Amino acid sequence: MIHLNRISRHHGNQILFDNASLQILPGTRTGLVGPNGAGKTTIFRLIVGEEMPDGGDISRSPKIRIGYFSQDVGDMAGRSALEEVMAAVGDVLALGEDIRKMEASMAEPMDEDALTQLLERYGEAVESFEHQGGYELESRAQSVLTGLGIGPDAYHRPVEAFSGGWKMRIALAKILTTNPDVLLLDEPTNHLDLESILWLENWLVSTFKGALLMTCHDQEFMNRIVSRIIEIGNGAATTYTGNYDFYIREREIRREQLEASFKRQQDMLAKEEEFIAKFAARASHAAQVQSRVKKLEKIERIVLPPDQKRIRFTFDTPPRSGDDVVSMENLGKTWQTPEGGLHSVFGGISGMIRRGDKVAVVGVNGAGKSTFLQVLAKRTEPSTGKVTIGANVHTGYFSQHAMDILHPEKSVLDTVQDALPTAGLGVIRNLCAAFLFQGDDVYKRIDKLSGGEKSRVVLATLLARPLNFLILDEPTNHLDIQSREVLLEALQAFEGTVLIVSHDRHFLRSLVGRVFEIDHGRMIPYEGSYDYYLRKQMALQTG
Incomplete structure (x- = not known):
């Protein structure tokens, strides 16, 4: 279908590819992996023609349809969510209109040659229309939007009313609705909650029939979807036949x-x-x-690729807290709606978090997980009941907004040093290296960092401070697989207490020993691992 043959590509002085070759064959499911900056996104851009190789050639089968989802969604305005998705298949809609016109023409008298030509064009048009799923376009668009968390009540909301993360879902829905022959997905799970990730996973496995090439930071998602890995690095593309593990x-x-x-x-x-x-x-x-x-x-000399060394940073033992870290008594929270009414997020929550617990908070999108964490972190007051923080508990809180408080003009090194003013330069540099800021990377300014890099800075300053209770709201967002493993190992070794929201199943499976599910405003505790929680959920669903 698509062949990249002996491709060379340079960005400035950096050699991304040097005589690299790879193929996308019909029906293959391929994960694209490699360190940041290795050229994964460049591969996508070369395939769709947004960039041209410096050497080599790219061949594509004629008439194949390529769908490309990137992190740059572009401008969206002037349409509803459903209209925006349907606009992606405008050519198919136009083809449907042509078919209707041809059907009307066939009802009119014409000579035999003209009718023969019309019937030939009509047959080709109908075949193409059916191949592109033209007869169920709107229902498919609605199904994809709903699966990605945008239900019927939001179909007709203007796209301008959606936040950046939700616009990313609309952009993803547009690509999926086109039902292409080749689907290119660059980090499709970045802005999805667990329910939407599970839906996308099922859609790719059971519904999508084309070829897939994707990058993804979710290790479990990758394992369930792909059966081939192409590793980009050191100017080459190396193929492995198997999943990510x-x-x-x-x-x-x-x-x-x-x-x-x-x-x-x-x-x-x-x-x-x-x-x-x-x-x-x-x-x-x-x-x-x-x-x-x-x-x-x-003799052709063997060259060893650079060793991706991981620096292990030993975190100081946090001060010991009391046995009871958090006590919740009939806890409830309501928010005032824009119309002046009250919306109950959750209520009647009672329970205890004990020293050393590592607890996952789970629930469908909008269940109130983040609000629950804000209440326990004392970022907002409960509307009913009370939270009692135990003796000698020192709390650290991470949310997606934590990155907003970073000083944009400071460097990574200065930021970490500000958080640990008494630590020596060697300790600071080792801490930065443990969170993948090595060499001159420590001098990067905050405003030049990606979202994942900013997250790593915040997490580094949080984990190195003398805290014994960490409240983490989606700390794995924007982190690549290597960064997630760094964080996971740090939290596994952490001797304090952890309360975490994350949509990374591998992460939760490897870390937590208790699960709090927020469901219809109530909290249901599960006294076991994340796998134990999933088994209980499966038992409830199967009756």
């Missing part, structure tokens, strides 16, 4: 084999060079020396 294992095996081959080659080269140096001045060995020199010139 297979890729991690196979990559390690391949690296060990490459290191062994490298060592054998280096030993051989050393012996040959030693012989050449020893006998270069002897006429009796001139032929042998010349033969070995030519042999070395022809």
Whole structure:
């Protein structure tokens, strides 16, 4: 379908690709992985023609339809949500109108040759219309919008009324509704809650029949969808046949084999060079020396890719809190609506969070998870009941708005240093490195950082402070897989108490031992792991 052959691409002095090749074949489900800046988004842009290669060529099967979802949704205005999605299939709608006109023409008298030509055009148009799902366009658009969390009550809201995150969902709905032959998804889960992620996962597995190429920071989502991985890095594209977990294992095996081959080659080269140096001045060995020199010139040298080193940072043991960290008694919260009424978010919540607990707060979108965390973090007062914070509890709170308080003109190093004024420069640099800011990256200004990089700065300053109760609202948003693993390892080793909202199932599965579900304004505690909670949910659904 799509072939990138011996592609070369440079951005300034940076070599992204050097004779790299990859293929997208019909029906394949491929994950695109690699470190930030390796060129994953460039691959998408090359495929759709937004960029051109410096060398090599790109071939595409004729008439294939490509759908590309990127993080840049562009401007949206002047339409409702449903109209915006339907606009993405305007060519199909126009084709449907042409079909109706041809049907009307066929009812009129005409000579045999004209009728034959019309019937031929009509057959081609109907075949194309059916292939693109033209007969169920509106119902498909509605189904996709609903699956992504924009229900019938919001179909006709103007797109200007939606926040940036919800506009991303509308943009994703547009691409899915086109039902392309090749679907390119660049971080499709970034702005989705767990319910929408599960819907998208099911849609890709059971409904979508085309080829898929995607990047994604959600490890479990990737594992469930893809059966092939293409790794971008060091100017090359390397293919692995398997899901993400297979890729991690196979990559390690391949690296060990490459290191062994490298060592054998280096030993051989050393012996040959030693012989050449020893006998270069002897006429009796001139032929042998010349033969070995030519042999070395022809050998293709094995080059080891840079080792992606992970620096482990040992966090200080937080001060010990009392056994009872948070006590909730008949807790409730209401918000005033724009119309002046009252909206009950939750009520009647009672319970206890104990020292050392790692608790996930789950629930459908809009259930009140973030509000619940704000109440416990003392960012807003409860409307009813009370929250009692235990003895010697020092609370740290992370929300998506935490990034807004970073000083835009300060560097990463200055920001971390401000949060830990008594720490030495070595400690500060090690902390920055643990959160993937190494070398000159520590001098980057905050306003030049991506959303994921800003999140890492905030998390670094939070985890390094003497806190023993962390309240984390979607800390994994915008973090790539490597950054998520850094955070996960830090929280697993953290000796304090954690309350967390996250839509990353792998993250929750690996961390929490209790689950609080917010459901229809009530809290249901599950005294077990995230897997235990899922099993209980499955049992309830199957009756």
